[in-house]
Amino acid sequence: MKRYFRELSVTAALLLVLGGLAVAAPSFFQAQPLLSLATREAPTLLVACGIALVIIGRQIDISVGSQFGLCGVCAGMLAASGWHPVLVLPAGVAIGALLGAFNGLLVAGLGLPSIVVTLGTMVTWREGLRWIRQGQFVDLPRDLQWFGLPQAAGQAILIATALAIFALLALAMRGLAGGRHVYAVGADAEAARLAGLRPSWVTFKTFVILGALTGLAAMMNMVQSPQVDPKSGTGLELKAIAAVVVGGVAITGGRGNLAGVFSGLLLLACISPALIHLRIEAYWEKAIQGGIILLAVIADGFRRHGKG
């Protein structure tokens, strides 16, 4: 109970917000807007889960937004050149994994600081996109949107996929030796090494998984519209990191779980529609989100000091 206090308090905050809305603005709970909210956040959930893995392993990746854009544009161009959707979607995931592997190689293989490496790749991929597309959108073939299905069915597939992958990852972090290793490396890489684990290999794998998840998220984003915006994914890293931090993952590594990240993401995502339904001006959204993040960080600070 005490161990998961942090996660439970985020979930409690989320339930409080939802409960408050049920009283003050019941119109919030309509099927259609909620469905589109879930569809919108499904890709972010995957990226946030990936980032959580990387942060639990005491690293960071701020290049996910650019990875997301690059995966979307590359897969879109493949589709436009006539590739079948069955090939395009795995290709997008593979490109993401490759980009993640590149980060992982520099961080784990060469021992470079992840913040600097991913700052570099963030700018490089984004500039590369600008250079390839000159700001032009990629037009997608018709049968790619919603997998050629009706919109509701497509949305259902996206949401189900995201939830399924989230559940699998959460279980893996708890129930697989590999998940345990991420925690161990994040808590004390040297201790993990002395216990016979291979910290750099573990770190590398977290970056690859994050890349693959980002690629998948980009694919889920791509099928929602007839075009791919080369600027898509801008600011995604901040959204994802915010969800992770609010969800109780320690930015210093070794602590946190994906259930908390799920609650953190929903809490942040609810703010904007909630404001609309409460008829509060939208510019409060960022301020409230920022306040929540600060609150989470301060809570973590107290927790650390409390433990001494």
Added chain:
Amino acid sequence: MTPPLLELKGIAKAYAGVQALKGVDFTLHSGEVHALLGENGAGKSTLIRVVTGAHQPDAGSISIDGRALHYLTPRQAHALGIACIYQQPALFPELTVAENIGLRLEPATALRRIAWKRRRQRARDLLSRIGASIDPESEVRELSMPEQQLVEIACTVGAGARVIVMDEPTASLTRNEQEVLFTVVRELRSQGAGIIYISHRLEEIFALADRVTVLRDGSSVGSTGVTETDEARLIRMMVGRELSQVYPEAADSPGDALLSIRELHAPSVGIRNVSFEVRSGEVFGLSGLVGAGRTELAHALFGLAPITGGTVTLRGKEIRPRNPAEAIAEGIAYVPEDRRRHGIIGEMPVAQNVTMAIHRRIFPASLLQLRKEDRLSRQYIDELSIRCAGSWAPASSLSGGNQQKVSVARWLATKPRLLILDEPTQGVDIGAKVEIHRLIRSLASQGIAVLLISSDLPEVIGMSDRIGVMRGGTLAEILPGRSEAPAVMAAALGQPAPKAESG
């Protein structure tokens, strides 16, 4: 008669319940080189921290020039002319010599204009005053270790230091470099400074010091002029202590050679030409001074430092582990020094710490089986009588001795053939210590070969069937178990064994 330059009386200091100093007296006169001698953990470092104001003593008085000081802070110590030169010079490598000296000696005001010319001139003056030929314009990282030490000394001279503490200044110097340093020390002495000189090298003490004070277990055993003593007597003063504890009986007869090391070289950690054998069921102690290469030898065996020459044979099979995972697979376990840092992972529950090194064995297909893990860890909690709230309790919530047992449990779980224990009882209370000793003996009786690294001389003597003494990265001597402490200390210092004296 002039009062002494520095006088300590009845200095006592405890850390977390461990009495590091128990009423130490120490007197330093102006124009004197006073050597401070004692085995690892005798209290030398603590005494130095008290003198430099880094730590405040719990009891006792400090006076300078006969004036008593009630509360000595580092800033005050600096102002009174107390300076310390550590083994590793604390200079800024990217800055020049003149800039480093300037940073130490010029007032630290953010908006002060720097007089570059004056700064360079001062550096040149100070360096020439101690007879060092170093260009003040060169960057510190280009200097050799002894040159950096000379820069440090120049700083202390420039600060007008009168009490200069030197902590093993020759540890990394060659003979010629030592001579340069000795000349500087003698020069400082003739200028009226008092020097507290810490070294394990007895010949240096006889060459340089005027007086010597020996510390043992946090007390001063005695002070004497160097001309009134000899090396054998000093060694006896350092270790002259009865085995105050009962150690478990040694095994009747160890088995066959289980680990055999021939001419092992691991130059990256300074290990050269080490040869010895450990038999199954034997506790082989590794003694030696700090920095003699004991931990480094363990690292080489455990795959943490590359072995470049020689052979390691375990159970008749030649091995050369390249990382801990390979070493573990060969049946080697290493309980590291300093468990708080790397022996356990504090945030993780006891159960997870216990199984950390055996995931591959107990979790086929990488699936964690939490019940199995819990059962296994509880078995070790019982076996080693680890006191904790439960197998789920975070390891950091346990006492030091029990954390150490968790660290040992992790390695017993790997079912090792060779168990290396690095300072297993450092910082644990006496009760836990006795339990750990008993555990070590019972493990050996099960046929495990134990390599016991310890700075605790009575422990290594009382526990070991044979004692390998390391010195300068090599195994200098192998002594039988229950050897006399002076003999072990003499081997560690590289002195001929003192003859036993009656009484």
